[in-house]
Amino acid sequence: MTTDTLHLRRLAWAGVEIRLDDTRLLIDPLEHAEPLAPVMGRPRQPLPPVDTPAGTHALITHLHPDHYDHDLIARIAAPGTIGCHTPVAPALREAGLDPVPQEIDQPRRIGPFTATPVPSLDWRGHDSDQVAWIVEGGGRRIIHCGDTMWHGDWWRIARDHGPFDLAFVPVNGVIARFEGYDATVPVTMTPEHAIEAAVALGATSACAIHHGLFHNPPTYTEQPDIERRFRLAAEARGIMPVLVPDGALVLLG
Known part of the structure; x- marks a missing residue:
C-alpha cells in the first residue's frame, strides 16, 4: 500500500482525522463546546463542524467531555463504528451507543487501518480510564496520546509498537482547580514533556494538540508561550515539530 493516500488533519482541540481511501477515522472529535464552559471557559474561537459522511469511524481516548462529544459521536454511531x-x-452503552470494546494492546481492523489502544494516564486517577490510540495504515504508524500526564509506559509502547512516523501529543500543561481538585503543578503534559514523550516513543515528528482553545483562570490555566517552547524543545531533541491550526492538514515527511 502506498503512503501518498494517507491524509491527516488536526481538528479542534485534541481531535484528529485520518483518511485512507474511503475510510475516515476520527479520534476525539469535538464540535460542541457548551458543556465545557463552567470549567474550561468559552472557546477562544468557534469550533468548526466535523464532517461525518458514510464510512466514518471514531475512537475515544476517554470520557471527559472535551474528548467525548456525545452528540457528535451519536451522529456516526452505526454498528461497529465506535x-x-x-x-x-x-x-x-448506557448513553445509547453500541461501541466496539478493545483491551490494551488488542489490534482491530477498521477498513484499511489497524487501531490498537495502549496505556495513557489521566490526572484524575483510576476513576477516569484513558488510553492512547495507535493507528497504522498506508505504510505509516501514528499515535494519538489523548490528554495524558507523563508516564512510564512510553518505552514499553515504543518497544512493542514503535517506532512512529508521528505522535499527536497534548501540550497545554494545564493547572486545574475544580471539583475538589486543586493542583499547583501541570496535570497534563507541558510542551517539554510532550517532546520528551515523542523521543521515548521513537517518533520522527510530534504534532501539538490540546492547546490554544481554552483558558479560564483560576479553574483552568494553560501554560504560557506554548508554541515557542514546543519548537525549542523539539529542536533540542531532534524531533520535527508540527504546529498547525484547527482544520489544517498535517503533512508527513
Missing part, C-alpha cells in the same frame, strides 16, 4: 477501551464501554 471504538473504545473495554472499561468505558458500559457507560457508552
